[in-house]
Amino acid sequence: ALGQKINGNRYQDATGPLFDSTTYVLTGDGCLMEGISSEASSFAGHLNLDNLVLIYDSNDICLDGPTSECFTEDTAKRYESYGWNVVTVNGHDFDALDNALNPETRLxxxxxxxxxxxxxxxxxPNREGTSESHGKPLGDDEGxxxxxxLGIALEPKFxxxxxxxxxxxxxxxxxxxxxxxxxxxxxNWLNTDNNKNTYELNTNTRNHTSVLNSLQSxxxxxxxxxxxxSQAAIQFLSEHIPSILGGSADLSCSDSTYIKSSSFVTKDDFSQRNVKYGVREFAMAAIATGLVIEGSFRPFIGTFLTFSDYMKNGVRLAALMKLPVIYQFTHDSIFLGEDGPTHQxxxxxxxxxSIPNLNVIRPSDSTEVKGAWAAALQTEHPTAFILSRQSAxxxxxxxxxxxxxxxxxxxxxxxxxxxxxxxxxxTEVKLALDVAKNLEAEGSSVRVVSFPCWELFKDQEKAYQDETLGKAQQYAVIEAQSRFGWHEFIGKDGLCFTIDSFGASAPESALRKEFKYNIEDITNTIKKSIPLIA
Incomplete structure (x- = not known):
């Protein structure tokens, strides 16, 4: 519905918008209990999306029994408070449904x-009005x-x-x-003026070779x-790729997702390229997936990494469907500082x-950030950028x-x-290089591998993987996150300089001292752990 509103604003002829389709959603009691229904419905009401119709099959039964045991809100009032028009009908009366759906009479x-x-x-006779009908077949006798x-002949069966x-x-x-x-x-519209070239440029969501070549410089x-x-890359890419659409869950001023050349979408202006989703992470992820399905957009959305949990199922669905949504997750470690463990x-x-089909890229500096964007814009899979608050x-x-x-x-x-x-x-790549420099000064031979994306590395030929990892006497990983999964690459005896406990509310420098996450402490631990180097 959002995509149609944006395209309806962009492409019009003398008679009005070329794109004005209505999106119909069929939902049930259980669906409206889910938190995402509140997020998405509130957002739709905020933007006055009158091209969205939600048909609620209200039968007062969920899988576990009657809704009177768990769901007794006044749904009509709830949706009226969101700014929706609400109509109640007998769902078995086709004429009443048809009248409610009539575009001519719709508010x-x-x-x-x-x-x-x-x-x-x-x-x-025996299942009507009971939860037994929810997920269990009737069988021949009850059928x-x-x-x-209902007055239906027994034969044929179907x-x-x-x-x-x-x-x-x-x-x-x-x-x-x-x-x-x-x-x-x-x-007729395409063949008027320069509309065909404009439309093809604006809806190009895949072929960006020349733009990505320019991104290098x-x-x-x-x-x-x-x-x-990444924000600098966004400004460049959005200028050259009109299909890019940005958005954030109330954090564009902090997660650096805002396209500065544009304002944000409102109920009165769908021409803009920033979407303020509010604190609705799950709905934001689902809406971005829908925008990719619509076919005209390459959306990216942002929030803090710790809040990715709120949108996990939305990310998972995009990965399952192999839809190239881009997620910008910032504030990527405990070293974001004073916000404390809830945000770290x-x-x-x-x-x-752990999500199949999702490329997760944690770049070390501005060059790798550009590489992350280039990779994301050339894949058919979703991509998650993991980005720092602190300087790199x-x-x-x-x-x-x-x-x-x-x-x-x-x-x-x-x-x-x-x-x-x-x-x-x-940001730990710089730390790894500094540790290597210390060890090299004492006569050790140390290789450092920047490892921004496990998934892309696993896609490479085994010869490249073996060449990159080499045959070292010992392996170690430095990453300010859980060690979970790293032993696949460093072996069961590899050293992990990772963060495997919750953080604390303190400045970055104090946290590094407390967690012994600095050049000196890591160097000394390596020397004590590896006799060859000590």
Whole structure:
């Protein structure tokens, strides 16, 4: 519904918007108990999405029994408070439903909720009105009794009444005529002025080779937090890729997702390219998925990494459907500071990495941030950026191409053999390089691998994987998140300099001291743990 409103604003001919479809959603009692229903419905009411119709099959039964045991709110008043138009009808009365759905009589300027009161298991002598009808088949005996109660012949077992076939055959022809008429109208518009080129440019969501080539030379201020480097990339990419649509869950001023050349979408202005989703993370994730399905948009959305839990099922669904939504998760470790453990992610990176089809990229500096965007815009999978609040010094030898391979050697060992190979991501790559420098000064041969994306690395040929990880005497990982999963790459005896407990409310410098997460402490621990280096 949101995508149609945006496109309806963008593309119009003399008679009005070219895109004005209505989105119909069928829901039940259980659906409206879910928190996402509140988030999405509140958002739709806020934007006056009158091209959205929600048909609520209200039968007062859920899987576990009657809703009187768990769900007794006044749904009509709830939706009226969201700014919806609410109509209640007998769900078994087709004429009443048809009248409620009639676009000519529908109230403009508000989304519509049709509360269709029904009887679950309608006609079944022993199951009607009970939770037994919710997820259990009737079976032959009860099915035959139901047919008799409804006046349906017992044979054949499955039957489509002739009047139903006649109705839908006519509807198919009517709808085809409407489609042909619209296609003619749309074709006439495309062939007017420069509309075809504009439309193709604006709706191009995949082929961005020339833009990504130019991204390599984009100058970004040095030593920025990776969230700030990503914001610079967003400004460049949004200028050259009109299909990009930004959004955030009440954090655009902090997660650095705002497209500065545009304002934000309102009920009176759908021409803008920033969507303020409010504190509705789950709905935001679901809406972004819908925008990709609509076909005209390449959405990215943002919030703090610790709040990714609120939208996990939305991310999972995009991954399941292989839809290339881009998530910008910032404030990526306990070192964000004084906000404390409620805002300091620990297990979240491992959780996201566990989702199939999701590329999770934690870049170390501005070059790797550009590489992350290039990778995200060239994949058919969703991508999660994991970005820092604290500054990230630009690193010698960091590589956009390396990001595309998931991991790469950012510092080679000093001898033919490798005493220690350190794997690191994000802001810890600089820490790993500094630790390696200390150890090299004492005669050790240390390789450092920047490892921004497990998933992309696993996609590489085994020869590249073996070449990158090498044959070191010992492996270690430095990442300010849970160690969960890293032993796949460092072996069961690998050293983990990770964060495996909750953080604390304190400045970054105090946290590093408390958690012994600094060059000196990590260097000393390595020397004590590895006799060869000590």
């Amino acid at each position: 403009k300027g508000k989304p519509l909720l049709i509360i269709a009161k029904t009887m679950i298991g309608f006609g079944s 035959n009794q139901t047919k008799e109660a 039957i489509v009444p002739p009047e139903v076939s006649i109705f839908f055959n006519k509807k198919i022809n009517d709808d085809k005529a409407k489609e042909d008429s619209w296609n003619e109208r749309f074709g 984009l100058e970004i201020k040095p030593n920025l937090a990776t969230r700030a480097s 992610p620990v297990e979240h990176l491992a959780s996201l990495r 010094p630009d690193l010698e030898n960091s590589s956009m191409e390396g990001v595309s391979k998931g991991a790469y050697i950012i510092k080679k060992e000093s001898k033919d053999s490798i005493d220690l190979c350190i794997l690191a991501t994000g």
